Amino acid sequence: MKLSNQEIELLEILETDSRIPMDHLGKMINLSIQETEEMIKKLENSKIIVRHTSVIDWSKVEGHEGVTAMIDVKVTPKRGVGFDEVAQRIYRFKEVKSVYLMSGAFDLSVIVEGKSMNEVARFVSEKLSTLDSVISTTTHFILKKYKHDGTIFEQTDDDKRMLVSP
Template identity: 60%
Template sequence: MNDKMIEILQVIESNGRIPLPTLAKMVDMTEDEVTSILKKLENDKIILSYSAVIDWSKVEKQEGVTAVIDVKVTPQRGVGFDQVAERIYRFPEVKALYLMSGAYDLSVVIEGNTMSEISRFVSEKLSTIDTVISTTTHFQLKKYKHDGVVFDQGEEDRRIVVTP
């Protein structure tokens, strides 16, 4: 991995929709060279997807509920946490799953339409897995910043400053 590849990754991580000509100018390369690098990074599974950050709280009837669930599990001999993690991330409600250090082993981010839907997921799907010892569910109340994007910054004060 060379410096140009890393530079391209940094740019598209902050703006995955940047036009190719602009990206090429930013990294001082031709469009063909940038296209070739992007294809290589995609084929090597370094670029996994291009996504948008959406403020669902501003979309009527689509806000939903997000929860972070701390999960304590018994690791399996020979596979550690990988097998139980795979079983958990296959549920469609799971949006993210992380192996953590500290009091809990896994951190699961799930989305649902209601708190009841999330509680059913925890009680009927997650806690029934035989290696799951305990769970702690935290409901997201408000999103301030996600993937480097600040939500609801408010409008800039356009009043003229008057001083004596």
């Protein structure tokens, strides 16, 4: 779908912060509140705006410890459907948060969340690896998030660089 510059500008603003009040948003793109609401509704109905989310730093929430793993998956594509069929089977598992078709040594990159490393390991060995098309997997556990979806975690305002003056 071809979008106007105003629609693209709206999407860029919403991608950064979807909680901006409608009147402020309208002023930012030079539209009335009603026109802004109609534009957002059109973009939602067209499935361009898929969902409004918040980025949470779960490491700061006591009692919500868990693990995230990035799993590289090599698969055999099926004739006529390519990678789509196996990707659909994978993203239907509740543990799976994201699935991407990749270029390079592996075909799919799968993001999985679990309560423990053992839970993720069981998912890989009992569910993911047992799929007919899956040839091999490589699991990488995320130890710490520094930046996610453009948001920097634990950013400090202290500038540790030495001041240099002429």
